[in-house]
Amino acid sequence: MAITETAAASSAAAEAADAAVHGPDLSMGTEHLTDAIADTTNYFVVFFEKLLEGLTWGNVLFQLCVIVVAVLAGLMCSKLVRSVVARHMPPHELKERFTQRMKRLALSVVNAIAFGLAAGSVTACCAYGAVMMGYQASSLVLLKIAYSFFYAYSLLAPHYEVDRRHVLDFGGSAVLRGPHAPR
Secondary structure (H helix, E strand, C coil), X not given: CHHHHHHHHHHHHHHHHHHHHHCCCCCXXXXXXXXXXXXXXXXXXXXXXXXXXXXXXXXXXXXHHHHHHHXXXXXXXXXXXXXXXXXXXCCCCCCCCHHHHHHHXXXXXHHHHHHHHHHHHHHHHHHHHHHHHCCCHHHCHHHHHHHHHHHHHHXXXXXXXXXXXXXXXXXXXXXXXXXXXXX
């Protein structure tokens, strides 16, 4: 066993010395990289051809009109929700109860997600109606992108109008410092 270990060690030492003198062999594996790049390019070409095969100018115009209608419906719904939230929002008090804080948080979240939820729902319903009218579901690419965007906007947009001092201030000292923090 000592002879085999010695032969392996001397072989590894010779390879390391050769790599140090000549540098790494870059030709190994490059043929696999070109195959991978060609396969990926071909995959994307086929993907986009299938994605766009059912689109016509009339189809695109219909989808853009549905998106505009959805945005307008979302804005109207958001304005309505904003007025209802303003009416039911509890007043600011220095010592609020926990239930008032949670009501303020819930109303602020509802106010924040109103636009995206309404616009996304209108877009999804119109996409369903278009499929029922005879459009191919695979040709409604813009509507799929739009309602995904609207739903993501309603969940991820940083426009939650929460008064952080009143929501997170448990016990008299503000947890978050900012323009509303007591001085």
